[in-house]
Amino acid sequence: MSRTLILWLPPVAALDGKDDALLHPAWLRADDGVIVDSGQDEGWIDAGERAAGVADADDRLIALAPAIDVPIRWRRYPDAAPAQAAAAARVDTLRDSLGEGALLHIVAGEPATTGQAVPVAVTTHAAMAVWTGWLAERGLSADAIIPAAAAVPPPEAESLWRAELGGEHIVRSADRAYVSDPALDPLIAASHPVLPLAADRMREALLLTVAAPPLDLLSGAWKPKRRWALDPALVRLAKRLAIALVAVSLLIPVVHMLRVASDTRRADAAVIAMAKSAGINAPDAITAEAEIDRRLAAAGGGPLAFSVPASALYAAMRDAPGVSIRSLSHRTDGTLTTMLAAPRVEDINQVLLALQARGYRITAQPMAGSDGQQLANITIRAVP
Incomplete structure (x- = not known):
C-alpha cells in the first residue's frame, strides 16, 4: 500500500513570529490515492513518522508551500520544445521579478508536450531555508515541496476560481494563481466572475497534483543530495x-x-x-x-659420466649455430671442460644461459682469438 502524508507548510511570516498555533498545520493522509484521514491537529505527527520511513518504505511526505509565499504563473511558448520552454520561462520570470535575482528561487515545471503552458513558481531562498529547517526540527524530510497554488485547476473560460486550500483562499485565473485579497480581486478579475470551486473538486485536483507534481521546489540549489542506504x-x-x-x-x-x-x-x-x-x-x-x-x-656412469654434461652442452648449442667447440675434456669428478668459439660473445652467452637453465654450474673465461673469433674456456659441473 502506498501512503502519502500531505502537510501544509506555515507561512514564512508566521514562522518568523513563532506562533504556537503553527504546531497544528493542516494535513491530509491518503492511501492509494484515497483520503483516509485529515485534520489540523497533532494527528499528523504519527503519519509523519510513517512518511519519514519509520514504518514503511512506501510512505511519502509531500509538503505544500503556501500561496502567499509562492505565487504561480503559467507561461506559453507554442513553438518551443518542453525543455526549451521551461528554460525560457525561468529566464522571463527572473527578468520580470522584483528584487535581487540571487535571493530568488525560481522553479519552472516541464510541460509534457510542445505548446503546453509552463508553470513557474517564485519564492526566496530564505523561505526555503525556513521551511526545510521547520521540517528538520520535527525529524521530517519532504519527498517534494509543491506550491499549494499549483493544485488549483484552471477555471472555465472568461472566469476565475476561488478555492480554499489549507486555510488559504487562492484565486486561479487562466495564467496565474495567488492568494486572494478582497481589495485586489475585483481589480484583477475586471469584468470576469470569480466563482467558488467546490471542495470535492479541489480535493480531487489536489490528489492528482500530489500524484504527478507539475513542479517541485526541491530543485536546483535545494535538490536533496542522494543518500545511499545499505540493505x-x-x-x-x-x-x-x-x-x-x-x-x-x-x-x-x-x-x-x-x-x-x-x-x-x-x-x-x-x-x-x-x-x-x-x-x-x-x-x-x-x-x-x-x-x-x-x-x-664408481662404475663410471650416472650423472658423473661424460655423456650427461656433454649431451646438455650439445643441446644448448643447437639453438646457437654460430658456436663451435675447439676442445673438450672430461674429469673423473664429472666436470666437463671445453673451449667454445663464436663470431660474437652474445652467441657464447646464449649457450651458457641455456646450460644454467638446465641447472648446471658454469664458469667461463672469455678471450679473443687470433682469427677474430671470440673464445671462452668453459667448465661445466656434471652434477646439477
Whole structure:
C-alpha cells in the first residue's frame, strides 16, 4: 500500500513570529490515492513518522508551500520544445521579478508536450531555508515541496476560481494563481466572475497534483543530495561471501601443500623400492639416491659420466649455430671442460644461459682469438 502524508507548510511570516498555533498545520493522509484521514491537529505527527520511513518504505511526505509565499504563473511558448520552454520561462520570470535575482528561487515545471503552458513558481531562498529547517526540527524530510497554488485547476473560460486550500483562499485565473485579497480581486478579475470551486473538486485536483507534481521546489540549489542506504540483507550476504573467500583462499594453498606432500611421499617410496631392487637398503630416498650415485660413479656412469654434461652442452648449442667447440675434456669428478668459439660473445652467452637453465654450474673465461673469433674456456659441473 502506498501512503502519502500531505502537510501544509506555515507561512514564512508566521514562522518568523513563532506562533504556537503553527504546531497544528493542516494535513491530509491518503492511501492509494484515497483520503483516509485529515485534520489540523497533532494527528499528523504519527503519519509523519510513517512518511519519514519509520514504518514503511512506501510512505511519502509531500509538503505544500503556501500561496502567499509562492505565487504561480503559467507561461506559453507554442513553438518551443518542453525543455526549451521551461528554460525560457525561468529566464522571463527572473527578468520580470522584483528584487535581487540571487535571493530568488525560481522553479519552472516541464510541460509534457510542445505548446503546453509552463508553470513557474517564485519564492526566496530564505523561505526555503525556513521551511526545510521547520521540517528538520520535527525529524521530517519532504519527498517534494509543491506550491499549494499549483493544485488549483484552471477555471472555465472568461472566469476565475476561488478555492480554499489549507486555510488559504487562492484565486486561479487562466495564467496565474495567488492568494486572494478582497481589495485586489475585483481589480484583477475586471469584468470576469470569480466563482467558488467546490471542495470535492479541489480535493480531487489536489490528489492528482500530489500524484504527478507539475513542479517541485526541491530543485536546483535545494535538490536533496542522494543518500545511499545499505540493505542489511546485502550486507549480511557480503560478509558471508567475504568469509567464504577468505576460507577458500586459505584452503587452496593447504590443499596444494597436501597434494605436494602426498606426491613427494609416493616418489620417495618409488625411489626406495627401486633402490631395494638394486640391493640397496636405505631408510629414506635421499640416502638411497646418494648410494646409487656413489655406485654409478664408481662404475663410471650416472650423472658423473661424460655423456650427461656433454649431451646438455650439445643441446644448448643447437639453438646457437654460430658456436663451435675447439676442445673438450672430461674429469673423473664429472666436470666437463671445453673451449667454445663464436663470431660474437652474445652467441657464447646464449649457450651458457641455456646450460644454467638446465641447472648446471658454469664458469667461463672469455678471450679473443687470433682469427677474430671470440673464445671462452668453459667448465661445466656434471652434477646439477
